[in-house]
Amino acid sequence: MDKIKFGTDGWRAIIADTYTTNNVARVSYATAQWVKENYETPRIVIGHDCRFGGALFMETAIKVFIKEGVQVIKADGFVSTPMISLAANRYECGIGVVITASHNPPSYNGYKLKASFGGPLIPEKVAEVEAIIPDEMPYDYKEVSLEGLSEDQLRTADLETEYVDHVKANFDIDAIKNSGLNLAYDAMYGAGQNVLKRIFPDMHFLHCDYNPSFMGQAPEPIAKNLQELEAFIKERGDIDSALATDGDADRIGLYNKEGEFVDSHHIILLLIHYLVKHKGMTGEVITAFSCTPKIEKLAHHYGLTSTTTKIGFKYIAGLMTERDVLLGGEESGGIATKGHIPERDGIWMGMIIWEYMAKSGKSLNELIDEVYELVGPFKFERSDLHITEELKQSIIANCKENKYASFGEYKVTDIQTIDGFKFFLDNGGWVMIRPSGTEPVLRVYAEGKDLDEVRQMLRVTEKEIL
Template sequence: MAELRPNVDQAGLRAAARTWMALDPDAETRDATTRLLQQGNEADLAEHFGERLAFGTAGLRAAMGPGPNRMNRLLVRQSAAGIARVMISEGVPNTAIVGHDARHRSARFAEDVVEVLEAHGISVMKPAGPVPTPLVAWAVSKHGLGAGLCVTASHNPASDNGLKVFWSDGAQIIPPIDARIATAIEAAARDRRLTPHPGSGAVNTRRLMVDRYLADTLDQVGAAGDPDLQVVTTALHGVGGAPLLQLLGAAGYTSVTPVPEQQVPDPDFPTVAFPNPEEPGALDAAIALATELGADLILANDPDADRLAVAVPDADDQWHTLTGNEVGALLAWWALQRSQGLPDRLLATTMVSSQLLEKMATQAGVHYAETLTGFKWLCRPALAHPQWLQLVAYEEAMGYAVGPGCRDKDGLLAALAVADLCGRLLNTGSDPLAVLDRLTREHGVHTTSQVSVRFDSTGWARNRDALVARLESNPPTALGGRLVESVDRPSDDLVRLFLRGGDRVAFRPSGTEPKFKAYLEVVEQVAGGSRAGERILRAARRRAGTRLEWMEHEVRTILGAPVPGGPVPTGTADGNPRLDGRRPPN
């Protein structure tokens, strides 16, 4: 997120707005710029024209509107020109795929991307209509393309849009490619040569591409679906609804019921406050339908179908939405069972996800990798070691890459894998919660949560950097009653505290908004291990839950956030929150 410069010159802002308006091909945003100029509000002008939306490893994502700090046709065209220039300079194949989701303006933005790439001599494959983001990453690897571009804002609010970029290895871009693209975009904005050679490339509309992607996805898992498994699905008004039904049907699942009011793409996401399966309430409609039908499983994709939420019923028919860490552990268990006897298997996760996966990998004798957050990094161990067989790479934010060929999170492939897992378990008299109980007995309770605190955007960069530095140099001495034994800072934006007994807290600022996140994990051993009874297991979970709640209070105080049920922290004499790890008031 760009931080606006203070005291931006009013005359300069108005001149920048008029220049942008003269270049803008879109009548709607030209009219919006005219209104901003007529209103003369300096803060509004600065918000749209005072900075340029930064291009990073996640590409672009922002609210739609006029100006270089919003998503609009001119910004998209400039960005496509920069990407095309770097494709040419880097010598990757001069072929690309351009896809888009079903958000407002996505189809128009995709047409602009296609036109600009083609005018740079790049041949473009374009699926017919909206497609899941994972299809774009798949196509780059499948067809040996130079890049994949997808117009999507994933699970952001309806007012947002974005542009995600995959490079020739089928993975999201990383340094230094991201910086080179950012520089090239700025150059294209200055020289305005966005379509230098119209007609020099080619455009090939692929109408059967979704079918081919789904066929490849089916091959990764197999078509041994249990027709008796009762599945409820929801696309949360995104593009994954029809493809997931087609995929499950081809695999043999015949008892699949979508949430009807969320099945068809709708860019306004009318039935959910936020179209993010992680958000509380996002699965309410699916749970209500699953309860009515007596279903065995809920599969929920986010709007561009690269993430997956899973819910399952317990013995009392109460529904449990599994965490990303729980789904990651289940997929790893499933993949280890299926791949027994194969050499050089790999499990991978991020530095803020649960430590359970490492214990599972050690027990199974397979390779384990831990990376920085995001699939731009999670795919790197498999790319760096092509002789290794990637089983599962996952992040706690409900993103999963299943199988050796998957280079980015794929919510449809993960959904099929979870359905296979559940069908096989139910046929043996077990279920996913029983597997999680088994893993808990063997490796201990691993209870996780996240604390997220939003900051004022004014001075965010300065406050963010100061807090990260303070957490590293002056960490709390204890959290949740456990001593902090060590601190590491594996990247500029990540500080981790390791506590006695295996507990861990990772602090990380958001890369897209003024928000600080803390990822908490409490580890509690289960007396008796695999032989422990239900009562001992419940007691261990209660102890872990109590300590986690204690830690959450302390972490909120550290981040300067109000403690639920307690007073607003006043901070120390210098205005900074205390880092003493004291127990919060009862």
């Protein structure tokens, strides 16, 4: 019996190792029980992304839901996580299930739970589901037939079209089309691959076809994974901006005209600047612990409250349902804004940025310079260390015991420990050390005044801890 644990964002495991149809059935059994206990009309919407075995694992879950008397709405074809979250809200479902391992390597698959409000199920509720996962299935789910079912039991919905229509209704598509902007999109072979083709068919597209192997690369939209996109922008010389999204299209990666990666800290700052200054919107700003303190500075400039949460969008989403929130965001590229569902959505965030560029007539760099005038310039990078569990635990123990008073030439002036260890340094920057919640990785983050300084900060930090 495999112990199934939900991490920062769902349950993830290696396909055919612990990610098996039997274990998917066990999680689905618990999901069905939870929905039946909490909803008078138990209803679940489910879909899968472009990963290997998605349709098979979805069918396994559906068989269990049907056996348990839960109404099921299944996505027609592969879908992104935001499509399922939107549908969970629109179809008044107790739960939305996405068969996805998001940005993890291609050998993984996973199981995300979405709430009826259209965002991640909050941690306390996930824990309730996790607590009732049975050690063994009480029946043979393979014998359940999906033939001859009524529409009330099982129906198919075109969630991609519903999502595309939702995007078209909320953005000035004509302004973007008529702006003269030359745009590109890299889907990383992920589930967002058709959306922008349907809205901007003349745009430049990379990796927008079905390939469950993702060419052997984790579909995470960070600079080291987007070398082809960077090269494409530099070779062409006429691309104004490029967007990338991860395997389930809830995370954003962004590039400027020069082929330079624009990290999530800068994206969040741009979004706040546009939504408040140009669209007159207000609300609280909620960001995860690994985000730049400059977000708080910009929020303060605009008279907005800012809050810091633990890492994991589920902590942000819960607050977005309770409070008047303008933006919720994470360093890893997951951002949500008012006027949409409380869910990370890479395409939606890209559309806001492109609309901002179109309406202002300014380049991404010019817009970033506007933000720098308010908060000061900075650069950021993250290093993912694939080390042994033993070494990882010893580093975390050293952090807990305050063993790091400096990293190379940089003295530690303050430490915050909301989720991980954030060391503020005497150069005005910071480094942070934290184990990943979904992968066997230790993450090291750094922010400084320019890239040379940031890379030096990462080098000396890694030397000190390793």
